[in-house]
Amino acid sequence: MARGQQKLQSQAKAAEKMAKQKKQQGHNANEQKKAALKALVFVCTVCKAQMPDPKTYKQHFENKHPKNELPDELKNVCP
Template sequence: MARGHQKAQSQAKNLAKQAAMKSKQGHNANEQKKAALKALTFQCPVCRGMMPDPKTYKQHFENKHPKDPLPEELKDL
């Protein structure tokens, strides 16, 4: 019967360890999502796609929307 008791203790310990790891991981994922959203500063007026910098934004616009006129903020680049 000693092994049955050890098994139950081991399972309880493992369950607590996994719960702690899951809560820690979820917290970091939320922080990463918030940081990624802060980095995306330019929004395409046609498709509402988000871009991190003007160079990427201009490349996106030229490749995805070639028939549309270039927005004012990209004309000087």
């Protein structure tokens, strides 16, 4: 068990290490969020939902908006 100065040094070192880890985790989460938002390229013309690819967009449109006519950009997309 550490005592006195050794204990204070150990606590300071541990606190510094934790702060470094916390800062790094927050940075990675922000990068992941930005990358995910960049990947959402297609926007539904009816409800403004965002999708990553045209196939998903077509499935969304057929399931959520069956009464609406399929947009021109989705008519040639394979199911």
